[in-house]
Amino acid sequence: MKVKNSRLDAIRLILSTQEIGSQEELLSELEKEGFKLTQATLSRDLHQLRVVKSVGVQGRYRYILTRPHQYRHEGEQGEARPLTAPQEATGFLSIKFSGNIAVIHTKPSYASTLAYHIDNYDFPEIIGTIAGDDTVMLIIAEEANRTMVLRALRTIIPNI
Amino acid sequence: MKVKNSRLDAIRLILSTQEIGSQEELLSELEKEGFKLTQATLSRDLHQLRVVKSVGVQGRYRYILTRPHQYRHEGEQGEARPLTAPQEATGFLSIKFSGNIAVIHTKPSYASTLAYHIDNYDFPEIIGTIAGDDTVMLIIAEEANRTMVLRALRTIIPNI
DNA sequence: TAGGTTTTTGCAATTTTTTTGCAGAAATCC
DNA sequence: GGATTTCTGCAAAAAAATTGCAAAAACCTA
Numbered sequence: 001m002k003v004k005n006s007r008l009d010a011i012r013l014i015l016s017t018q019e020i021g022s023q024e025e026l027l028s029e030l031e032k033e034g035f036k037l038t039q040a041t042l043s044r045d046l047h048q049l050r051v052v053k054s055v056g057v058q059g060r061y062r063y064i065l066t067r068p069h070q071y072r073h074e075g076e077q078g079e080a081r082p083l084t085a086p087q088e089a090t091g092f093l094s095i096k097f098s099g100n101i102a103v104i105h106t107k108p109s110y111a112s113t114l115a116y117h118i119d120n121y122d123f124p125e126i127i128g129t130i131a132g133d134d135t136v137m138l139i140i141a142e143e144a145n146r147t148m149v150l151r152a153l154r155t156i157i158p159n160i
Numbered sequence: 161m162k163v164k165n166s167r168l169d170a171i172r173l174i175l176s177t178q179e180i181g182s183q184e185e186l187l188s189e190l191e192k193e194g195f196k197l198t199q200a201t202l203s204r205d206l207h208q209l210r211v212v213k214s215v216g217v218q219g220r221y222r223y224i225l226t227r228p229h230q231y232r233h234e235g236e237q238g239e240a241r242p243l244t245a246p247q248e249a250t251g252f253l254s255i256k257f258s259g260n261i262a263v264i265h266t267k268p269s270y271a272s273t274l275a276y277h278i279d280n281y282d283f284p285e286i287i288g289t290i291a292g293d294d295t296v297m298l299i300i301a302e303e304a305n306r307t308m309v310l311r312a313l314r315t316i317i318p319n320i
Numbered sequence: 321t322a323g324g325t326t327t328t329t330g331c332a333a334t335t336t337t338t339t340t341g342c343a344g345a346a347a348t349c350c
Numbered sequence: 351g352g353a354t355t356t357c358t359g360c361a362a363a364a365a366a367a368t369t370g371c372a373a374a375a376a377c378c379t380a
Contacts, residue, residue: 002347004357022337041358043338050268052214053338054226055207061367066214066268066293100259115292127256128263130292137290139258139297163375164328182365201329203367213338213366221339 004045007035011045012065016113021061065112092157093134097146102138111136114157123152164205167195171205172225176276181221214269225272252317257306262298271296274317283312 010033011026020026023042030037037045046063056062091110096103106114115131118138125144130137140149153160170193171186180186183202190197197205206223216222251270256263266274275291278298285304290297300309313320 024337038359039337040339040360043340044358047215047219047339050215052212052224054212055210059207100261127258128265128295128297130290130295130297137297139261139263142258184365198330198332199366200331200368204329207367 003035007037008045008049010035011042011049011051012113015051015063015065016110019056019060020063026063092160095150095153095160100140100142102140102146102149104136104138106134106136110134117156118153121152121156123149125149125152163195167197168205168209170195171209171211172276175211175223175225176273176280179216179220180223186223216267216269222269224269225276252320255310255313255320260300260302262300262306262309264296264298266294266296268294270294277316278313281312281316283309285309285312 007030010030014020014026014029014033018029020029023039023046027037027039027042030042050066051063052066054062054064091106091114093105093107095105104111104114111131111134115129115136118126118129118136125141125148126138127141128139138149140146150160167190170190174180174186174189174193178189180189183199183206187197187199187202190202210226211223212226214222214224251266251274253265253267255265264271264274271291271294275289275296278286278289278296285301285308286298287301288299298309300306310320
């Protein structure tokens with residue numbers, strides 16, 4: 001489990017920083033990182049991570065991360081989210097506001113990761129996010145203001 | 161060109177209303193609609209539409225649309241789209257508002273489908289949408305209000 | 321609208337990539 | 351220390367992508 005989790009992390013990292021077009025390719029990247037596994041296992045990992053195979057601008061295929069999400073089945077109340085230790089999100093570059101919207105710029109490909117962290121934290125100040133490649137849009141709750149949003153985000157983006 | 165365009169439309173429609181997991185499957189759906197083509201052509205179509213193969217809630221593979229409407233304005237207006245009977249959109253989880261924005265949360269991977277339906281319906285109350293993986297943002301027309309938006313959406317999301 | 325051009329598609333494999341069933345290993349749980 | 355669950359390699363099957371060409375369709379344009 002230890003191995004698998006760090007491998008999944010590695011996969012996320014690789015996919016978020018490189019243009020990977022096939023599992024073979026990803027496999028060899030993982031090997032560079034010291035992970036030894038078969039393509040079959042990788043396929044299962046990608047499935048679990050809900051990675052999608054997309055078509056990039058140049059028409060080349062590319063694996064991209066979607067937002068990992070724990071499913072909260074309707075009705076199923078369940079115990080609250082695992083509440084992972086405040087993950088420090090990287091890739092942050094800047095934040096700007098306009099009306100009830102905040103726009104965060106990140107390093108290329110870091111947007112979905114950052115949005116993931118924000119979503120995961122479920123801040124009451126933020127009612128939703130959408131991520132592109134290097135931009136995250138946040139919709140600010142009506143009962144919140146910019147200062148509150150910044151303060152909230154500080155828990156995962158210390159240097160904000 | 162005529163045939164191809166309507167076929168691409170058909171593909172979009174099918175993918176937005178059904179969970180299609182393979183090209184074979186899509187192929188036979190298209191056949192039901194009267195489109196006759198080979199897997200090679202379908203592969204080319206999907207590539208052109210930049211359809212992605214994703215993983216749905218049940219863990220099943222699924223083709224999903226990314227940007228449904230860049231194809232719209234092709235100088236072609238003529239016969240307005242078939243205006244299919246109000247398709248019922250699935251995957252809806254919740255809707256929240258802030259200012260002139262509505263944020264809809266969906267089950268993973270359903271956002272673009274839902275956005276597709278909303279766009280397609282061309283509600284005057286909604287001037288645009290953005291979809292991520294499980295989130296759709298709607299920009300509400302200035303002359304509309306939340307009640308109107310909800311009422312409009314009810315035509316495609318009955319349980320809203 | 322006839323003739324030329326461009327685009328699309330089938331054919332028919334071939335190649336590449338992805339998925340899966342199964343059994344053994346490893347990890348986790350009482 | 352067994353029972354149970356999770357993970358993984360192996361091998362093969364299934365699915366998807368690509369190709370080179372020729373024919374068909376659609377589009378121009380004079």
